[in-house]
Amino acid sequence: MARKFLVGGNWKMNGSNQLVSQLVKALNEGSWSSNVECVIAPPAPYLASVRSGVREAVGVAAQNVWVDPKGAFTGETSTEMLKDLKIDWVIIGHSERRSIYGESDELVGKKVAAALKAGLKVIACCGESESERDANKTTEVVFRQIKAIADQLSAKDWANIVIAYEPVWAIGTGKVATPQQAQEVHKEIRDWLAKNVASEVAEATRILYGGSVSAKSSPDLQKEKDIDGFLVGGASLKDKEFLEILNSRQ
Numbered sequence: 001m002a003r004k005f006l007v008g009g010n011w012k013m014n015g016s017n018q019l020v021s022q023l024v025k026a027l028n029e030g031s032w033s034s035n036v037e038c039v040i041a042p043p044a045p046y047l048a049s050v051r052s053g054v055r056e057a058v059g060v061a062a063q064n065v066w067v068d069p070k071g072a073f074t075g076e077t078s079t080e081m082l083k084d085l086k087i088d089w090v091i092i093g094h095s096e097r098r099s100i101y102g103e104s105d106e107l108v109g110k111k112v113a114a115a116l117k118a119g120l121k122v123i124a125c126c127g128e129s130e131s132e133r134d135a136n137k138t139t140e141v142v143f144r145q146i147k148a149i150a151d152q153l154s155a156k157d158w159a160n161i162v163i164a165y166e167p168v169w170a171i172g173t174g175k176v177a178t179p180q181q182a183q184e185v186h187k188e189i190r191d192w193l194a195k196n197v198a199s200e201v202a203e204a205t206r207i208l209y210g211g212s213v214s215a216k217s218s219p220d221l222q223k224e225k226d227i228d229g230f231l232v233g234g235a236s237l238k239d240k241e242f243l244e245i246l247n248s249r250q
């Protein structure tokens with residue numbers, strides 16, 4: 001079964017009414033192959049307006065969610081609220097959530113489970129830091145992060161999960177992983193899924209690459225066998241470039 005290529009745009013904490021309108025307009029007027037799925041993740045205050053403004057075919061993701069359905073959790077957003085706003089996706093475990101807000105592997109696993117239970121689809125992030133790569137700990141770190149998610153799930157839950165491999169040293173640095181570096185880790189992740197979850201899950205799960213993806217790097221990265229899409233940060237805020245990235249896959 002072919003895995004549909006997915007290009008996600010993580011806007012992080014960027015945007016304004018003006019920029020949001022510009023990006024939504026570009027996605028409504030732009031075109032890309034029907035073999036490519038597009039998902040954008042605006043900051044929480046813009047989720048509702050983006051969902052109602054952007055065409056149906058474009059998925060909309062939150063950048064974070066909390067595990068409890070409601071209550072005294074100041075500043076948090078629940079899975080129920082996202083469903084209420086007709087948001088279909090949520091990014092969980094981004095390295096910025098892990099490093100700046102101290103999210104543990106265990107919490108990330110619980111968030112993924114809560115989101116899936118609520119009927120959301122999840123982009124679950126993993127990736128090693130530069131020092132971990134230098135110490136040859138890339139797979140050890142990535143497997144530990146994925147195991148913490150897998151521990152909370154059954155094999156059927158994986159139908160609604162996409163993994164984003166985002167080496168921390170490549171995020172926002174302009175230092176994109178080479179296609180070979182990314183492919184190597186993606187293949188390791190797929191093999192891990194085959195061994196620890198199920199071979200069908202390994203075959204069907206999309207593994208995105210994220211970290212300084214640009215219109216320049218995407219054409220070569222997308223050629224790799226186990227790269228099933230991208231999670232784009234900075235370049236997703238530039239309408240023309242994001243459309244070019246969407247079009248790097250036919």
Ligand SMILES: O=C[C@H](O)COP(=O)(O)O
Binds near residue numbers: 166
């Ligand atoms: O979620 C997206 C990643 O953090 C990549 O961000 P970047 O493309 O700005 O490096």
